[in-house]
Amino acid sequence: xxxxxxxxxxxxxxxxxxxxxxxxxxxxxxxxxxxxxxxxxxxxxxxxxxxxxxxxxxxxxxxxxxxxxxxxxxxxxxxxxxxxxxxxxxxxxxxxxxxxxxxxxxxxxxxxxxxxxxxxxxxxxxxxxxxxxxxxxxxxxxxxxxxxxxxxxxxxxxxxxxxxxxxxxxxxxxxxxxxxxxxxxxxxxxxxxxxxxxxxxxxxxxxxxxxxxxxxxxxxxxxxxxxxxxxxxxxxxxxxxxxxxxxxxxxxxxxxxxxxxxxxxxxxxxxxxxxxxxxxxxxxxxxxxxxxxxxxxxxxxxxxxxxxxxxxxxxxxxxxxxxxxxxxxxxxxxxxxxxxxxxxxxxxxxxxxxxxxxxxxxxxxxxxxxxxxxxxxxxxxxxxxxxxxxxxxxxxxxxxxxxxxxxxxxxxxxxxxxxxxxxxxxxxxxxxxxxxxxxxxxxxxxxxxxxx
Numbered sequence: 478x479x480x481x482x483x484x485x486x487x488x489x490x491x492x493x494x495x496x497x498x499x500x501x502x503x504x505x506x507x508x509x510x511x512x513x514x515x516x517x518x519x520x521x522x523x524x525x526x527x528x529x530x531x532x533x534x535x536x537x538x539x540x541x542x543x544x545x546x547x548x549x550x551x552x553x554x555x556x557x558x559x560x561x562x563x564x565x566x567x568x569x570x571x572x573x574x575x576x577x578x579x580x581x582x583x584x585x586x587x588x589x590x591x592x593x594x595x596x597x598x599x600x601x602x603x604x605x606x607x608x609x610x611x612x613x614x615x616x617x618x619x620x621x622x623x624x625x626x627x628x629x630x631x632x633x634x635x636x637x638x639x640x641x642x643x644x645x646x647x648x649x650x651x652x653x654x655x656x657x658x659x660x661x662x663x664x665x666x667x668x669x670x671x672x673x674x675x676x677x678x679x680x681x682x683x684x685x686x687x688x689x690x691x692x693x694x695x696x697x698x699x700x701x702x703x704x705x706x707x708x709x710x711x712x713x714x715x716x717x718x719x720x721x722x723x724x725x726x727x728x729x730x731x732x733x734x735x736x737x738x739x740x741x742x743x744x745x746x747x748x749x750x751x752x753x754x755x756x757x758x759x760x761x762x763x764x765x766x767x768x769x770x771x772x773x774x775x776x777x778x779x780x781x782x783x784x785x786x787x788x789x790x791x792x793x794x795x796x797x798x799x800x801x802x803x804x805x806x807x808x809x810x811x812x813x814x815x816x817x818x819x820x821x822x823x824x825x826x827x828x829x830x831x832x833x834x835x836x837x838x839x840x841x842x843x844x845x846x847x848x849x850x851x852x853x854x855x856x857x858x859x860x861x862x863x864x865x866x867x868x869x870x871x872x873x874x875x876x877x878x879x880x881x882x883x884x885x886x887x888x889x890x891x892x893x894x895x896x897x898x899x900x901x902x903x904x905x906x907x908x909x910x911x912x913x914x915x916x917x918x919x920x921x922x923x924x925x926x927x928x929x
Contacts, residue, residue: 508619
């Protein structure tokens with residue numbers, strides 16, 4: 478069984494993969510609730526002859542293993558959806574159920590393509606009897622950026638040598654580095670209630686403290702390193718205006734290119750919160766929920782991913798799929814898709830072409846992912862495939878619509894084949910594995926600690 482046969486074996490899985498992807502898309506589960514989604518993956522993997530390894534402390538997470546010996550290759554799959562992004566599979570905005578979750582980050586595609594690539598590699602090992610181990614990782618809670626971090630802390634990745642990761646996006650591209658490190662922090666302010674007109678002097682407003690903190694945080698934005706992102710949402714207990722509120726909560730996300738930058742920005746935010754509490758004679762409880770790290774770059778692994786992406790052809794879209802893509806683009810702000818086309822030199826809003834190897838230098842992965850933590854403990858490659866039109870972004874209704882359509886499924890098929898090709902090369906070429914692992918050893922952070 479040669480490499481081309483391994484890659485083309487994915488074709489025979491299309492029906493099963495499409496059914497799984499559609500099932501996930503039609504029954505989205507948000508982070509922390511992915512019991513049914515995880516069960517679907519386990520059932521397919523058990524049927525294929527994988528050994529399922531569950532973790533009692535984290536029931537929605539698991540890995541499935543086939544083979545023996547080195548290398549041990551981790552193929553990362555995800556399946557959680559996003560709240561309030563229910564969307565019908567069409568070119569106009571309309572939820573399936575108002576307020577329900579939806580797969581607006583394409584994780585129905587992400588997990589399913591990873592599964593397809595893992596099965597193709599398993600069948601290769603089964604047919605040839607060659608040494609090597611394939612592990613499919615069922616990774617929940619990526620959208621809240623903690624799933625894989627918890628799995629690392631529980632020791633679920635022990636024994637792995639290399640990891641393969643991908644994500645649905647609007648382009649076919651390989652990344653060397655990326656992902657902003659991230660930390661989630663809750664600031665809970667406590668004060669004293671009072672009648673806001675009759676005895677305002679007796680009240681100590683937690684809401685005032687929260688608002689002062691947010692003002693301070695907004696002034697802090699000018700004095701942080703480049704690419705730092707500070708996001709927040711607030712809650713003050715739904716008090717009526719004539720009550721001085723004794724309770725208010727700020728929830729902050731802090732992102733930056735490196736975890737050390739994040740931690741310093743959080744330190745300064747903590748000072749802002751404490752200052753706001755001092756000014757209002759309230760108190761503040763600071764709780765760090767967890768965080769995820771940046772991606773450790775690996776040029777050799779990225780080169781391997783690019784070689785496979787370039788040698789495999791993505792399916793062309795049908796006229797109906799292109800028509801839907803155009804409707805999704807028309808719903809964007811004027812010029813958004815056009816600017817993306819000009820940036821990459823494309824003449825259409827959706828493409829199956831592969832961007833040049835150095836295209837990642839034009840586009841930063843300014844999102845965060847707990848996959849970055851996997852790259853802290855082993856070499857990992859990351860690539861994206863075109864699953865929605867240029868200009869569309871994850872976490873939007875357009876992405877949710879495309880993820881349930883033939884547009885997304887064709888990007889998913891392509892990703893599964895690329896994973897199969899990368900995995901084949903890793904199983905066959907031990908010298909290449911050593912080269913990738915040696916680069917990782919030179920670049921890794923030896924002080925890495927899971928932030929959960």
